[in-house]
Amino acid sequence: MFSSTKFNFIIPIISVILGLVAGAIIMLIFGYNPILGYQALWNGVFDSPFFMSETVNRITPYILTGLAIAFAFRTGLFNIGAEGQVLVGWVAAVWVGTAIDAPAFIHLPLALLAAAAAGALWAFIPGILKAKLGVHEVIVSIMMNYIALHITNYLIRSVLTDNQETTEPVKQTASLTNDFLIGLTGSRLHLGFIVALLMVLVMWVILERTKLGYELKAVGYNQHASNYAGMKVERNIVISMLISGLFAGLAGAMQGLGSFGNAFTNTAFSNLGFDGIAVALLGGNNPFGVVLSASLFGFLKVGSLNMSTAGVPNEIIEIVIALIILFVASGFIIRWALLQLKKGEKK
Amino acid sequence: MKMRRYATLLGLLLVVSIVLSACGSGGSSEQGGSDSNSFKTAMVTDTGGIDDKSFNQSAWEGLTKFGADNDLKEKEGYDYLQSNSASDYATNLNRLVQSNTDLIFGVGFKLAEDITKVADQNKETHFAIIDSVVEKDNVASIVFEEQQGSFLAGVAAATKSESGKIGFVGGEESELIKKFEAGYVAGAKSVNKDIEVDVQYAGSFGAPDKGKLIASNMYNSGVDVIYHSAGGTGNGVFAQAKDLKNNDPEGNYWVIGVDRDQYDEGQIGDNNVTLTSMLKAVDVAVADVAQKSKDGEFPGGEIVSYGLKDDGIGIAETNTEAYTDDIKAAVDEWKQKIIDGDVTAPTTDDELKAYVDSL
Structure with missing residues (x-):
């Protein structure tokens, strides 16, 4: 028999395999060659150090948004507002990065802190509304996404610049880019992945090694029982949203101080926050699982850009990702199938 | 009982793998190495994609026309890479640089920032940006009146x-x-x-x-x-x-x-x-700049402007009843x-x- 932790591990893996196989079948149906397609996908990432480091850059914000969603999930909240928190974090980081002059050891942490604070603030609003008034956090945080989109556009256009679409690049002292890494790979590889991995540890420590984490999880399992046990449910909901928003805000900083080095007006969402939901789901809401699933997402997204060299439209990868999520979400079917197989074996 | 389940699974896998491998051998023969002397151009779309019924589609039609005029094959002589998000621009531009593309189009002003950076790092490659101005010797800026x-x-x-x-x-x-x-x-x-x-x-x-x-x-x-x-x-x-x-x-x-x-x-x-x-005839402009580049007259560092005079801009007369x-x-x-x-x-x-x- 499988234990439940084993299932948590096996279901995502089977889902990924099923997703890729289904993707292959779809490619076949539409007359594309799946072997060439997947080969191009692989080469798209592992062809040269340049694309490998681009992939790392892509993985970094996915880890952070994945953590944001996973952390909220673990405490019984659905932070669908990560998208907006990414945007405000992005602009906050760039703002501090462009407007202030300071030595690097102050400037960079300050910019990161600003992003984290902006993200946390954006998550605080749905958090406090949920805690005090019982307004569902999904509704509020979805709406906060739109507010963030338009406010950041306004800030970029009217405050950070004079009617331009793009801000000045952040000062070198606030930048996550590193000459050594750039020289090594010729890419935009930046130090953000260290921040992301640190945050993975932070989430693990908070949830597994502190009293606060224990309480947060307890509230997630059962508010009423936690209340009865003397825990401050309202406070815990707000804290949980704050930490979740902090992670998402940092994801924005990765873009603003690292990959792009500036902020620009968006007509649509960056999708980092929304993809984070899928990353968290696939990663089983476990911080280390999130690293793995974010890596898969980054790999698929960067690799897919190369698929058109094999004549395969890269949208196919979006389908594959959607299918993987579908399979994870219907994990009970896989669980049932595995149990059936096991049962058959015993007879 | 157990045997039958495994047999079905195995059978399914077999079918899939046979079909897959059958296709694999069919396609790979077409992958010929491209001649290093021949001209190669490609474009990077913005997030619209080449079937956006607008800008990107028009640019791609221009490249296709250029390809047809010069007997170039799609993928070898002219190609496109699609961007699904702003993060993809730099990756796509670099991919084209690394595959020895002679002239790379960035479709839309959103790519200006990334073209500036990539053009700086790859001075031998020619770039063209549509609807924006990038002041680099190896970049042609295509604008419309x-x-x-x-x-x-x-x-x-x-x-x-x-x-x-x-x-x-x-x-x-x-x-x-x-x-x-x-x-x-x-x-x-x-x-x-x-x-x-x-x-x-x-x-x-x-x-x-x-x-x-x-x-x-x-x-x-x-x-x-x-x-x-x-x-x-x-x-x-x-x-x-x-x-x-x-x-x-x-x-x-x-x-x-x-x-x-x-x-x-x-x-x-x-x-x-x-x-x-x-x-706005993006197709005319793209085909024109590609042709110039192929003929060795790449307008690097220049702002190439298209207007009424060269049919880069026009007015539709399709609705004869109203117009x-x-x-x-x-x-x-x-x-x-x-x-x-x-x-x-x-x-x-x-x-x-x-x-x-x-x-």
């Missing part, structure tokens, strides 16, 4: 309008869209000095709901022709005009399309609300004046003010 086409759209709108009120719906307020607005207003005032032009911005290129609302207010206030330069938001303008036309087939609800001929967008039953469209002969005559007259240099279409608020004052 949108104000000229918009001027003619204004002429057409003012000639068509019976109420003396026309409208303009912009996407995001920027220098680029200002060119459309200034040209349009100037063209309309040239025909009818007292015409009222209602100018509104939706704040987004992707908000058809807002476009519909603005159009609804405009038509309600007596505006009878709306020129939109708002991408997807403009679809809302079309939707509102069609709604009104559907309820009141005799009413005057006209839309002027942008970038490409939007005649098809305006069809409602037997009527069509598209008066005309301001055509009457007297409109055509008026438009042709002003077109000639612009080409001859007698009239310069304004591009900014200040230029527009000076132009209107001079009338």
Whole structure:
């Protein structure tokens, strides 16, 4: 028999395999060659150090948004507002990065802190509304996404610049880019992945090694029982949203101080926050699982850009990702199938 | 029991793998190594993709035409990479550089930032950016005289309008869209000095709901022709005009399309609300620059401008029922004046003010 932790591990893996196989079948149906397609996908990432480091850059914000969603999930909240928190974090980081002059050891942490604070603030609003008034956090945080989109556009256009679409690049002292890494790979590889991995540890420590984490999880399992046990449910909901928003805000900083080095007006969402939901789901809401699933997402997204060299439209990868999520979400079917197989074996 | 389950699974796997491998051998033979001497060009789309019925599609048609003119094969001689998000631009540009592409097009001003960086790192590769200016020796900047086409759209709108009120719906307020607005207003005032032009911005290129609302207010206030330069938001303008036309087939609800001929967008039953469209021939420009580059005359470091003179900008005449002969005559007259240099279409608020004052 499988234990439940084993299932948590096996279901995502089977889902990924099923997703890729289904993707292959779809490619076949539409007359594309799946072997060439997947080969191009692989080469798209592992062809040269340049694309490998681009992939790392892509993985970094996915880890952070994945953590944001996973952390909220673990405490019984659905932070669908990560998208907006990414945007405000992005602009906050760039703002501090462009407007202030300071030595690097102050400037960079300050910019990161600003992003984290902006993200946390954006998550605080749905958090406090949920805690005090019982307004569902999904509704509020979805709406906060739109507010963030338009406010950041306004800030970029009217405050950070004079009617331009793009801000000045952040000062070198606030930048996550590193000459050594750039020289090594010729890419935009930046130090953000260290921040992301640190945050993975932070989430693990908070949830597994502190009293606060224990309480947060307890509230997630059962508010009423936690209340009865003397825990401050309202406070815990707000804290949980704050930490979740902090992670998402940092994801924005990765873009603003690292990959792009500036902020620009968006007509649509960056999708980092929304993809984070899928990353968290696939990663089983476990911080280390999130690293793995974010890596898969980054790999698929960067690799897919190369698929058109094999004549395969890269949208196919979006389908594959959607299918993987579908399979994870219907994990009970896989669980049932595995149990059936096991049962058959015993007879 | 157990055997049967495994057998089914195995069978399925076998079928899949046979089919897969059958396809694998078929396709791979086509993958010939490309000649290192031959010219190769490619474009990186913005997030619209090559079937966006607009900008990217037009650019790709240009490259395809260039390929056909020069007997180049798709994938070997000309190609495209699609971007699904802003993060993809740099990756795609670099991928093309690494696959020894001679000339790389960046479609849309959103790629300007990344082209600047990549062009700096790869001085041997030639780049071209559409709708933006990048000052590098290995980058050609392709821009369009949108104000000229918009001027003619204004002429057409003012000639068509019976109420003396026309409208303009912009996407995001920027220098680029200002060119459309200034040209349009100037063209309309040239025909009818007292015409009222209602100018509104939706704040987004992707908000058809807002476009519909603005159009609804405009038509309600007596505006009878709306020129939109708002991408997807403009679809809302079309939707509102069609709604009104559907309820009141005799009413005057006209839309002027942008970038490409939007005649098809305006069809409602037997009527069509598209008066005309301001055509921006990205395909002509792309094919032209690619050809120059292949012939060794790459306009690096230059700003290549396309306007009425070289058919880079034009006015659609598809809706012959609405676009009457007297409109055509008026438009042709002003077109000639612009080409001859007698009239310069304004591009900014200040230029527009000076132009209107001079009338």
